Amino acid sequence: MSVDQATVRRIARLARIRISDNEVPKLEGELNHILGWIEMLEEVDTDNVEPMTSVVETSMRLRADEVNDGGYADRVTGNAPASDENFFMVPKVVE
Numbered sequence: 001m002s003v004d005q006a007t008v009r010r011i012a013r014l015a016r017i018r019i020s021d022n023e024v025p026k027l028e029g030e031l032n033h034i035l036g037w038i039e040m041l042e043e044v045d046t047d048n049v050e051p052m053t054s055v056v057e058t059s060m061r062l063r064a065d066e067v068n069d070g071g072y073a074d075r076v077t078g079n080a081p082a083s084d085e086n087f088f089m090v091p092k093v094v095e
Contacts, residue, residue: 001039003031 003011008028012019019027073086082089 001035003028003035007031 005024005028008024008031009019011031012027077083077086077088080088
């Protein structure tokens with residue numbers, strides 16, 4: 001896949017990034033270089049590779065699931081501009 005200058009301008013517009021006309025050729029080259037690396041990665045055979053979350057085998061450390069440091073919702077909502085029965089009240093934004 002190759003990116004042309006029109007595509008670079010479109011990407012910049014979609015990302016809401018202002019670029020000048022003299023930056024377009026440089027960005028075109030950079031995006032094509034990135035896409036070249038991605039195409040190289042697609043050539044790697046990963047059929048027998050298990051998905052992993054880390055390069056080092058680790059196990060998740062879990063904590064006990066117990067209720068703590070709670071039970072004072074009135075103090076939490078005390079600084080809110082408006083609250084009702086310990087719930088935050090916000091103005092309606094959708095009609």
